[in-house]
Amino acid sequence: MIDKICAAADALRDVADGATILIGGFGEAGSPTELIHALIDQGASGLTLVTNNAGNGEIGLARLIQRGRVRKLICSYPRSAHGYVFDGLYRQGRIELELVPQGTLAERIRAGGAGIPAFFTPTAAGTDLAQGKESRMFNGRPHILEQAIRADVALIKAEAGDRWGNLIYRKAARNFGPAMATAADLTVAQVCRVEPLGAIDPEAIVTPSIFVQKVVHIPDPISERAHIKELAAGQRT
Amino acid sequence: MIDKICAAADALRDVADGATILIGGFGEAGSPTELIHALIDQGASGLTLVTNNAGNGEIGLARLIQRGRVRKLICSYPRSAHGYVFDGLYRQGRIELELVPQGTLAERIRAGGAGIPAFFTPTAAGTDLAQGKESRMFNGRPHILEQAIRADVALIKAEAGDRWGNLIYRKAARNFGPAMATAADLTVAQVCRVEPLGAIDPEAIVTPSIFVQKVVHIPDPISERAHIKELAAGQRT
Amino acid sequence: MSGWTLDEMAARAAADIPEGSFVNLGIGQPERVANHIPPGFEIILHSENGILGMGPSPDPEQEDMDLINAGKKPVTLIPGGAFFHHADSFAMIRGGHVDVCILGAFEVACTGDIANWSSGKDGVPAVGGAMDLAAGAKSLRVITSHVTRSGSPKLLSQLTLPATGRGVIDRIYTDLGVLDPKGDHFRLVEMAPGVTVDDIRRQTGAPIEGSA
Amino acid sequence: MSGWTLDEMAARAAADIPEGSFVNLGIGQPERVANHIPPGFEIILHSENGILGMGPSPDPEQEDMDLINAGKKPVTLIPGGAFFHHADSFAMIRGGHVDVCILGAFEVACTGDIANWSSGKDGVPAVGGAMDLAAGAKSLRVITSHVTRSGSPKLLSQLTLPATGRGVIDRIYTDLGVLDPKGDHFRLVEMAPGVTVDDIRRQTGAPIEGSA
Numbered sequence: 001m002i003d004k005i006c007a008a009a010d011a012l013r014d015v016a017d018g019a020t021i022l023i024g025g026f027g028e029a030g031s032p033t034e035l036i037h038a039l040i041d042q043g044a045s046g047l048t049l050v051t052n053n054a055g056n057g058e059i060g061l062a063r064l065i066q067r068g069r070v071r072k073l074i075c076s077y078p079r080s081a082h083g084y085v086f087d088g089l090y091r092q093g094r095i096e097l098e099l100v101p102q103g104t105l106a107e108r109i110r111a112g113g114a115g116i117p118a119f120f121t122p123t124a125a126g127t128d129l130a131q132g133k134e135s136r137m138f139n140g141r142p143h144i145l146e147q148a149i150r151a152d153v154a155l156i157k158a159e160a161g162d163r164w165g166n167l168i169y170r171k172a173a174r175n176f177g178p179a180m181a182t183a184a185d186l187t188v189a190q191v192c193r194v195e196p197l198g199a200i201d202p203e204a205i206v207t208p209s210i211f212v213q214k215v216v217h218i219p220d221p222i223s224e225r226a227h228i229k230e231l232a233a234g235q236r237t
Numbered sequence: 238m239i240d241k242i243c244a245a246a247d248a249l250r251d252v253a254d255g256a257t258i259l260i261g262g263f264g265e266a267g268s269p270t271e272l273i274h275a276l277i278d279q280g281a282s283g284l285t286l287v288t289n290n291a292g293n294g295e296i297g298l299a300r301l302i303q304r305g306r307v308r309k310l311i312c313s314y315p316r317s318a319h320g321y322v323f324d325g326l327y328r329q330g331r332i333e334l335e336l337v338p339q340g341t342l343a344e345r346i347r348a349g350g351a352g353i354p355a356f357f358t359p360t361a362a363g364t365d366l367a368q369g370k371e372s373r374m375f376n377g378r379p380h381i382l383e384q385a386i387r388a389d390v391a392l393i394k395a396e397a398g399d400r401w402g403n404l405i406y407r408k409a410a411r412n413f414g415p416a417m418a419t420a421a422d423l424t425v426a427q428v429c430r431v432e433p434l435g436a437i438d439p440e441a442i443v444t445p446s447i448f449v450q451k452v453v454h455i456p457d458p459i460s461e462r463a464h465i466k467e468l469a470a471g472q473r474t
Numbered sequence: 475m476s477g478w479t480l481d482e483m484a485a486r487a488a489a490d491i492p493e494g495s496f497v498n499l500g501i502g503q504p505e506r507v508a509n510h511i512p513p514g515f516e517i518i519l520h521s522e523n524g525i526l527g528m529g530p531s532p533d534p535e536q537e538d539m540d541l542i543n544a545g546k547k548p549v550t551l552i553p554g555g556a557f558f559h560h561a562d563s564f565a566m567i568r569g570g571h572v573d574v575c576i577l578g579a580f581e582v583a584c585t586g587d588i589a590n591w592s593s594g595k596d597g598v599p600a601v602g603g604a605m606d607l608a609a610g611a612k613s614l615r616v617i618t619s620h621v622t623r624s625g626s627p628k629l630l631s632q633l634t635l636p637a638t639g640r641g642v643i644d645r646i647y648t649d650l651g652v653l654d655p656k657g658d659h660f661r662l663v664e665m666a667p668g669v670t671v672d673d674i675r676r677q678t679g680a681p682i683e684g685s686a
Numbered sequence: 687m688s689g690w691t692l693d694e695m696a697a698r699a700a701a702d703i704p705e706g707s708f709v710n711l712g713i714g715q716p717e718r719v720a721n722h723i724p725p726g727f728e729i730i731l732h733s734e735n736g737i738l739g740m741g742p743s744p745d746p747e748q749e750d751m752d753l754i755n756a757g758k759k760p761v762t763l764i765p766g767g768a769f770f771h772h773a774d775s776f777a778m779i780r781g782g783h784v785d786v787c788i789l790g791a792f793e794v795a796c797t798g799d800i801a802n803w804s805s806g807k808d809g810v811p812a813v814g815g816a817m818d819l820a821a822g823a824k825s826l827r828v829i830t831s832h833v834t835r836s837g838s839p840k841l842l843s844q845l846t847l848p849a850t851g852r853g854v855i856d857r858i859y860t861d862l863g864v865l866d867p868k869g870d871h872f873r874l875v876e877m878a879p880g881v882t883v884d885d886i887r888r889q890t891g892a893p894i895e896g897s898a
Binding site: 347349399401403419420439442445446448 | 565
Binding site: 168203 | 344348351352353354355356357358359375376380405406407408438440441443
């Protein structure tokens with residue numbers, strides 16, 4: 001019997017130092033905070049993370065960065081209101097940053113999952129972010145060649161999953177999850193609900209089982225918003 | 238108020254001679270037979286069709302080809318048990334064929350819809366279908382450069398739609414519909430059911446409204462299988 | 475010289491959007507355009523993070539941090555809306571399916587170039603979806619104050635800041651009027667009440683043609 | 687010499703598939719492999735036209751022409767199955783997510799090359815998903831009669847027909863045995879009962895090593 005449901009620690013046991021890790025989420029929505037905490041406990045370091053943002057406060061992504069486990073971030077928008085952890089390390093030159101336009105980031109990950117090693121895109125052509133990239137005209141417009149991103153591990157958050165690894169998401173928390181799930185050797189999804197096999201409508205499954213290796217049940221995930229409020233309250237007292 | 242629901246004839250009024258047309262379906266499943274018949278009535282000719290198959294019997298795709306409206310087919314699998322119409326014209330040299338591996342066909346259409354003008358793929362590298370194509374090594378394996386496909390019109394079949402153009406499909410009849418919907422200036426979907434706006438679960442919408450220009454209500458579409466049986470019965474008498 | 479208020483600028487930009495358009499509004503001043511779409515007039519708002527049919531902000535007790543816009547603020551979904559993933563969302567943008575995108579800007583050149591992602595002196599660089607929107611939207615428009623806080627022109631002959639996209643802007647709405655980049659000059663389409671062509675010339679770093 | 691029946695070949699191929707594998711079975715003889723997966727042993731079948739979790743053929747009165755396999759024959763969906771579109775389906779294939787693919791073949795070379803799309807004399811050429819599967823599956827295997835109907839070897843030193851893919855085949859199941867392409871020869875992994883190495887050598891157009 002296939003059963004991909006397991007504890008976070010078991011799912012992440014074999015993550016190696018120096019691994020490349022895709023981490024889902026757009027800000028708080030879809031951020032696999034509990035999986036990131038399990039990765040901190042697991043101890044891997046020298047990581048390259050691929051994420052849209054760089055975390056807020058001192059939980060999840062921000063905490064992983066704060067603990068010095070991250071060598072490099074491949075990211076579209078590492079700046080945010082409560083992003084002081086990354087901000088500080090970056091200004092000290094203690095973390096490397098590869099800045100990628102958000103749609104190019106999503107497409108590079110999608111390409112990694114789809115066996116497309118490189119593609120041409122008009123995004124960023126003629127800008128500083130095109131420097132060093134092969135350029136070619138299509139339909140009279142300049143385009144640049146972008147490379148696929150594949151990773152050792154993807155950590156994502158979904159609303160529900162089953163023991164085969166089928167996933168559905170919730171509202172805009174879907175964001176990078178489905179593309180990231182396709183582009184890693186080990187995709188681990190934390191889910192708020194575990195459903196019996198067959199209970200998720202096969203027409204509505206967003207990530208089919210083939211893309212997921214481990215499912216971790218986190219029924220009541222941490223709220224980043226509440227954490228930020230607590231931090232602010234702590235500073236006031 | 239946005240209302241994309243209209244009659245097939247109205248949806249197809251402006252299709253020009255020489256147009257490139259994406260036609261959904263994998264065999265019978267997802268084939269927009271009634272829209273193709275409306276296109277025959279509309280009269281456009283010299284068409285380039287992009288389809289997975291070349292039709293069966295003498296309805297839908299096969300009928301459009303039989304009427305001499307098609308100059309060229311871009312197709313992965315134009316051979317089938319009841320595909321004598323295309324077969325005959327092809328052997329007479331009266332229709333052009335560009336043969337494309339099925340996954341490359343799907344990806345070229347998806348690229349057309351996603352603003353990616355070209356991409357590298359390992360599929361067909363080292364085969365006759367790579368002839369004349371730019372080749373490059375990635376990860377130690379040969380890949381070839383494939384170009385996006387965009388069309389003037391896409392004709393697809395879905396299970397249900399609403400007045401904005403949101404679509405859901407039915408089982409494996411989904412096939413090429415979602416990718417084709419993204420890659421044409423005019424996407425027309427025939428749907429078995431029209432739903433009130435908001436009735437389709439926003440989490441389960443497969444083709445969001447932005448990709449669809451016209452929705453045609455065909456509650457009880459023709460069965461190709463029944464047609465083939467009728468043809469066979471006619472030949473026996 | 476008086477000029478338009480922020481809401482008047484937004485209303486002017488909204489008036490150029492046909493019913494049935496799919497529209498992406500940048501973070502900040504562009505978001506205000508949504509408040510000026512007439513009730514019942516159907517415009518479908520796209521958000522990069524996977525939403526079509528974005529509705530207004532919810533009441534505080536209805537806020538759902540899984541339903542946020544590109545600026546990470548809580549929003550709502552209207553009937554007919556849909557959710558989709560990031561690669562599909564940017565396929566909509568890059569593939570030319572978004573009819574109108576309205577962005578804020580640090581600078582716009584009469585060549586149609588726009589700079590809105592880097593002030594050239596930011597500590598942490600961040601680009602987000604700005605370059606994708608600049609490359610992909612069918613019609614790209616800017617809404618911005620005509621000059622910087624210190625009074626320098628934002629509409630220029632050429633950019634001084636790093637570009638977000640080149641030759642992509644169709645129209646600019648400022649507190650002083652509406653202008654279209656035309657290569658080597660801006661064409662003046664409309665002036666706010668009380669504003670003269672001379673006011674605009676004086677505050678623009680590129681030639682102006684037309685008297686609106 | 688006796689050799690395996692079609693069902694014995696299929697059973698032998700099925701025995702090499704670990705539980706939990708995602709498997710694509712080509713049209714024809716490969717489809718028969720599905721009949722030899724033990725009940726309760728979970729193998730998830732992929733079909734190019736957008737299905738994971740494909741089940742057995744339905745009773746005739748349950749046939750649904752919207753639920754067909756890549757050979758366009760009616761199938762069923764088992765609990766845990768999912769539907770998806772063609773571009774996503776081939777992303778699974780090209781992206782290396784399908785663990786095992788078993789194809790039919792006209793010819794296989796000891797270089798791992800396979801020819802199964804064109805007999806070189808077809809009226810209407812057709813390729814379907816064969817080249818995508820050849821390029822993308824994690825492990826690509828062939829199930830075929832050892833020789834053609836006219837008795838010519840199908841396992842060769844090099845292809846005589848147009849290639850579907852190059853250097854991609856890991857293993858071949860025939861009525862005579864199991865062989866792995868090893869560059870300049872086939873390695874004999876297993877022989878069907880009553881078959882000798884000499885039988886295999888005589889009917890193979892490339893060197894054989896190993897005695898199984």
